[in-house]
Each structure stands twice: as structure tokens, then as C-alpha cells.
Amino acid sequence: MRPTVPRVLAVVLALLLGGYVFVVGPHLAGEPDRRRAAAIDAALPPTHPVHRDGQDSRDGRDGRATFPAPGDAFVGIMTDAGVHDLTEAARFTRATGHLPQVYEFSLDWASDTFDAGPVDDVARRGMMPLLAWEPWDHRAEPDEERLRGVQPRYRLSRIIDGAFDPYIRAWAKGVASLGHPVGIRFAHEMNGYWYPWCEEANGNRPGEYVRAWRHVHRLFEQAGADNAVWVWSPNVHYENATPFEELYPGDAYVDWVGLSGYYGTVGLESYQSFDRIFTASERRLRRLTAKPLVITEVGATDAAGRKAEWITDMFRSLPRHPGIIGVIWYEAVRVIDWRVTTSAASVRAFAAGVSAPRYRTPWSPGAVPRARP
Template identity: 65%
Template sequence: MRLTVPRVLAALCAVLLAWYTFQLAPDLADRPRREAAARADAVLPPSTVLPDGRPTPAPTAAREVFPAEGRAFLGVFTSEGTHDFTEAADFARQTKHRPQVFEFSADWASGRFDAAAIDRVAARGMMPMVAWEPWDHRKESKDPELRGEQSDFKLSRITSGHFDAYVRSWAEGIKSLGYPVAVRLAHEMNGYWYPWCEQSNGNRPGDYARAWRHVHDLFDQVGARNAVWVWSPNVGYTNSTPLKGLYPGDAYVDWIGLSGYYGTVGKEAYQPFASLFGPTRKELRRFTDKPLVITEVGATDAAGRKAAWITDMFRTLPRYRDVIGVIWYQAVKEIDWRVGTSAAASAAFARGADAARYQQTWKPDSTPRYH
């Protein structure tokens, strides 16, 4: 084929187009993510790690209890989880407080155990807490009444051993990490909106506690003693399932968790922290004295009272000596729950977080507080 100017130009155009398509365009598209990750690392940089990538442990004799007596941690829960620490870094910058616990979600359909992902959390000085969800979140129904219907994930199937191989893969993985990992298994079970709720999915009374014990027993068989078990209902509401019948027993639980938000849809009226969490806390104390963690909390700014609510939260917390931690939901879902929706809200959180009771560092060799 004889070379001509048009043919040479056409070949050059083809080469340039291929270069743009396969190299430059992907790089440009990925640049915002990489820049955001760099900014997050500047705020929450990884600490010293072992050659295999795991955080460096201190000698056993030097281990500290986390959180120490009279102290509490402040953590963060983001929608992006271990894939992106930008929201956690925003939280740290806005509140002037480095979160000591990082919560993230993993469902049983797609959430395979990933040691490197959890190591990324621990290497940044944050205790990992996984909201471990027995369902397929990708098949979540848009109809609220059907959201908890996924027959593949009935509680009886968990107890019968259908998911044992998957559960063991996580148990072995967490054991291999060697540092504490909080496992918030099948949370908000007293509602109706998840397949593991006894009000949904053809489940029956007693199924939840049996399924919990079965999963816990598998971890024990593997020897995953570094799992910290977090039994975490939603704050009570009209027609919620009574908590005592859902509780697997103190031998199977390390921390109690609670989810509660000021300003959820249909409940926009102002509600102080004590009114939101107090009644359910009182119900819990009738059958267990395990340490309490607010595992999800957020506040709306729709009425311009978010800063006031945060101030009230920090004013109330010292009266609840059994509360050892609070995890803020730093994400946009039905509402923008992020702490930085206003300068006033960020400032209110920063003032509260500055108290001495929240000044403690989590380390991979820390011993979780169990009493």
C-alpha cells in the first residue's frame, strides 16, 4: 500500500484516538478520585505498618483498654466505607477530631472478606467496625413494605448452616488480622425493614437469637477471639419488636449498639438526645448491663436546629456513664446527615469533641472494654 499524506494523517489520528481512549481518558476520569484520596490521606494518614501490611503491635504488657474507664470514643460511619476515606477526612477536618472507630457495611451477597481493606482502617488509627448484613443490598426493594423480603436470607437458613462456609471465611479472616474488629451483625433487628427482622421474611419469634448464636459459635470454633460482638437494635418505636426476646444472651454479646436519628421522615419535630435514646436504654438495662455504643446517629438541619441538637447530645452524654462510644453517620441518604451541613453544626461538634473524655487513641494492640 502506497503511503500518502491522507493515509499518514489517518494513521496518526487512529493512534491519538487509541491513546486518548485507553490512557488519557481513564486517567482524567479517575483524577478526582485520586485527588480526593490524597486529601483524605493528608488528614488521616496511614501509620507504621508491618512488612505484610498490618499495623505494628506493641508488647502485650503495654496494652491499654479502649476506651478507658470514664472515657468514650467518637467514630464515623460513611457510605463509601473502606473504598474511600474522603468523608471520614471531611468529618475529622470539620470537627477537629480524628475518629477512633470507623464503621462500614458489608452484605452477605457481595461482601467478601478483604484483609487489606480492613488493614487500611486500622493503619489510620481507627478501630474497624463492620455492619455485617445478611442480605443482598443490590436487590433492596423500593417499596418500604417489601424491603425486608429476601427469602434467600431467612433467619432459619442461617441457623441451618446454609451460609456456614461464608461465615467461616470471615471468621478466619478476622482471626488472621490479630487486632480487634467489631462485628455489628444484623442490626436494627427490632424493625421490619431488613430480611433478618422477625417481623419480615417469614421469620418467627426466637429465630433471630438462634441465628446470632449460630454465627457466634462458628467464630468460636475458628478461634476468632478478636471479634467484638455488637448487638445493635434501633431505638424503640410503636410496634417495634420487644428487645428481650431478640437478645442472644450476655455470653454472646460484648457491646450493645443503638441506632437513632433526630429528624427522620415523619418525625421532623425537635426531639432531644435523651428523649430519643433514653426509653430504649432503659428497656435494655432491664436485661443486660453490657457497655452501650450509639452505633448510628445523625441530625437534620431542616429546621435549623442541628447545631443545638449536637450541643444537647454532648451535654447529655456525660450523664450516661454506660455509653462508651458514639458513631456519627457521615453520609447522605434520605437526608444529608453529615456533620458539616453548616458551620454552626461543625463548630458545635468540635466544641463537644474537645472534652477530655473523648481524647484517647485506638491502637491495634488495644484491649476492648467489656465492662
């Protein structure tokens, strides 16, 4: 076959199309992912090496820094995407100038198996991983809040009786293999009615929450997961809530206690200060335990234009609560947009508050979680 101009042009065109399909096209398709990864690396550079399979990156108990340092408090965040995408964490860090020392993320028992990679990635970036570990299937969550706690498969009695032991042991073994601490905020807000592990829901009985907690804790102990930091975290007390006293597993099973509380939740839109939301519940906790307290979820609405004011008030109030060793802002949207980054005024207020020296204690994989307020 003689080469002719049309045939040569056809070959050239075919080569160009092939190059686009197999080289240029895939490159362009992956460009948004590369840009996102680059933005995350710029804001949250992976500068902390971690070791796996029990090779602890810590260099011996003597001389190891306490986290947070005595008198200091950390400021972390929780996002919707969690360990699956750190974009929101990067955006928060760029906006406020503050690297969150703790990164909280949710995983549930129906869809999430242990994966060290994303957890280690959080630790490499200088953030202590804190897992909100939820024994339910969040994908089956109904719109009606009163029905959210109805998932018979995840009754507390089934946890106690060992129905989930293989799953729990797999997680315990995985956590034990990490070379850094991991917070375990197991079955949080248990004093409410909106989760299947609440004693007010799902056919659960009084006393079963404590038994379930202790059962899970023992399985982690048996696996040698002494790097797990157990965070018992009810919602702030409200009328008709299950009393803290009936749900606390005991100091031998808890490292940190926590509280969830927000300004502006549905039905409670009127302005409430940080002190008004948390002080009474903190006092109730102190009748039970002297363990360090973390505000494990907090946020503020901007519906009335007062989010920046509320943030300023929070940072002004925190030094009056020396037992609070950390605050985790809910940097996400759930019915309400709680994010700091949605308002320039809120960003300025947060950046000003978090710039105080008491919030600057860095976290590293070798740090020892504080055991006293």
C-alpha cells in the same frame, strides 16, 4: 523515501499523539483519583502498622491500653461509601478537627466477600473497623419500606440450618487472620420490621434471631476469631417493636450493645433531645445486661435549622450516661442529609463538643476493647 518537511511534520505529530495517548492521557485520566487519595492521606495519614496472618501487632496483654480509656468515650462515624472510599471520613476530619476513632461500614452477604486490604487500611489510619454485617441483598431493596424485609433466601432459619456456613466460615477465617480487633455489628435493628432478619418479617419465627446469632458466633469461635468484637445493636424501642428481651443472645455472645436513633426521621420530625431519644431504651437494656453501650447510629436533621443545637445538646448530655462508651455519627445521606459537614454551624457545634478531653482517647491496633461500662 526522501525526508520532506511534510513527512517530518507527520512523524513528529504521530509521536506527539502517541505520547498523549499512552503517557499524558492516562496520567490526566487518573489525576482525580490521585488527588482524592492525596486528600485522604493528608487528613487520615496511615501511621499505624498492622500485621497479617496471625502476626498480632499487639505487644502482650500486660500494659496494653484499654479502648476507650475508663471514663472516656469515642466518637466515630459511618458513611455511605464505607471502606470503598474514605473521602467522606477525610472531609469530616478536616472540618471538625477530630479523627474518628471508630469507622463503621456496611457490607452485605449477597455481594461482599472478605477482603483484608480495606479493613487493614482503616486500622492503619487509627480507626477501629466496625462492620455492620447484613445478611441480605441490599441491591434488591424495594422502595416500599414494608417490603424491605421480604427476601426468603435470607430467612433466619436458613442461617440456623447452615445454608450460609461456607460464607460465614470464610469471613471468620479472614477476621481471625487480622492483627487487630474488628467490631461485628451483625444483623442490626432486629427489633424492627424493615430487614429480612427481623422476626416480624420474612416468615421468621420467635426465637430464631437468637439462634442465628449464636450460630454465627460459634463459627467465629471455631475459626479462632477472638479479635471479633460482637456488637448487638437494636433500634431504640418504639411502640409495637419486638422487645429487647426476646432478641438478646446473652452476655456470653455479646461484647458491646448498641442503639440506633435519630432526631428527625420521617414521621417524627418534631424536636427530640438526645436524652428523650435514648434514655428509655438505655434503661430497658440495663435490665438485660451491663455490657458497654455504643450509640451505633445517630444523626440529626437540619430541616428546622436545629441540627447545631441538637449536636450541642448531645455532647452536653453524654457525660450523664456513663454506660455509653462511644457514639457513631451517620455522616451520610439517606432520605435526609444527616451529615455534620453540610452546615457551618453544625461543624462548629460538633468541633466544640468533641474537643472535650473525654473524647480524645486514640485507637490503635494494639488496644484492648473495653469490657465494662
